[in-house]
Amino acid sequence: MTTRMVKPMQGAALLALSALLFSLMGVGIREVSASVNNETVVFARNLVGVLFFLPLILLKGLHPLHTARIQSHLWRTGFGLTAMYCFFYAIAHLPLADAMLFTYSAPLFTPLIAWWWLKEPLSKRMLATTAVGLVGVLLVAKPSAALFGGQALIGMSASVLAAFAFVSIRQMSDTEPAFRMVFYFSLFSALASAIPLSWAWQPLDRLQLTWLLGIGLLATASQIIMSRAYSLAPPGLIGPFAYLAIVFAGALAWLRWGEVPDTASLLGASLIFGASLLSIPRRTG
Numbered sequence: 001m002t003t004r005m006v007k008p009m010q011g012a013a014l015l016a017l018s019a020l021l022f023s024l025m026g027v028g029i030r031e032v033s034a035s036v037n038n039e040t041v042v043f044a045r046n047l048v049g050v051l052f053f054l055p056l057i058l059l060k061g062l063h064p065l066h067t068a069r070i071q072s073h074l075w076r077t078g079f080g081l082t083a084m085y086c087f088f089y090a091i092a093h094l095p096l097a098d099a100m101l102f103t104y105s106a107p108l109f110t111p112l113i114a115w116w117w118l119k120e121p122l123s124k125r126m127l128a129t130t131a132v133g134l135v136g137v138l139l140v141a142k143p144s145a146a147l148f149g150g151q152a153l154i155g156m157s158a159s160v161l162a163a164f165a166f167v168s169i170r171q172m173s174d175t176e177p178a179f180r181m182v183f184y185f186s187l188f189s190a191l192a193s194a195i196p197l198s199w200a201w202q203p204l205d206r207l208q209l210t211w212l213l214g215i216g217l218l219a220t221a222s223q224i225i226m227s228r229a230y231s232l233a234p235p236g237l238i239g240p241f242a243y244l245a246i247v248f249a250g251a252l253a254w255l256r257w258g259e260v261p262d263t264a265s266l267l268g269a270s271l272i273f274g275a276s277l278l279s280i281p282r283r284t285g
Contacts, residue, residue: 011232012241018226019245025218026091027252032211033092039200043193048216049186069172076168077188083161090155095259097250101140102155105272108133109163117167129275136271139264
């Protein structure tokens with residue numbers, strides 16, 4: 001067996017950088033959403049993702065992108081794109097740190113969905129961590145504030161839909177490399193998110209276009225750096241560093257808008273962090 005070199009320090013540093021870029025993307029979405037509708041923001045983010053692959057296509061042609069699993073890519077796009085709409089809406093209407101928490105709580109739902117969809121085993125440990133994490137999500141969502149009819153429900157929907165997207169990626173990862181999955185997600189998402197523009201199109205000025213371009217570049221760069229980080233060290237070893245995105249988002253929201261998390265959000269965040277750490281497999285030997 002060949003062994004892959006593990007560089008946890010470099011991997012952790014890159015994952016922290018990815019988290020910072022993701023948080024900055026959130027700030028950009030919050031800023032531009034004051035004057036640009038959600039449909040336009042989502043389309044712009046996906047369009048930039050497609051344009052990123054143009055140099056690869058020009059250099060190597062379409063052969064590396066050939067796939068026999070278009071249907072699987074369409075399912076992944078459906079889940080991921082809907083989650084993106086919900087997440088961007090949550091960023092625009094909820095405290096930034098809370099919106100980030102909803103996104104990073106998606107892995108808590110993944111074991112349940114993988115058990116139902118892929119028939120993967122579900123241990124008591126997984127059930128326990130999912131239950132603890134779900135309590136944390138509910139604390140952040142504020143059940144007393146019209147949970148099942150308000151903005152928090154959209155944030156929770158982003159978590160569940162993102163979890164479905166993660167499981168769909170796992171389902172086709174046996175034949176599809178990461179760059180191909182990202183390409184088809186960006187392509188199909190750009191095509192699908194262009195449809196709402198037929199009724200939601202709005203003229204954009206230079207400043208708005210600059211914000212949208214920056215959001216797309218930050219999202220793409222964050223994805224690439226995150227992929228590189230996980231190639232240097234196992235997710236179970238450096239994964240918790242991804243939660244720095246919530247810390248960065250909280251600091252940026254405090255500096256920019258004076259947002260301060262309340263006690264329920266802080267307690268919920270602690271439960272989500274704890275559940276995520278407990279879900280990491282323990283080393284043996």
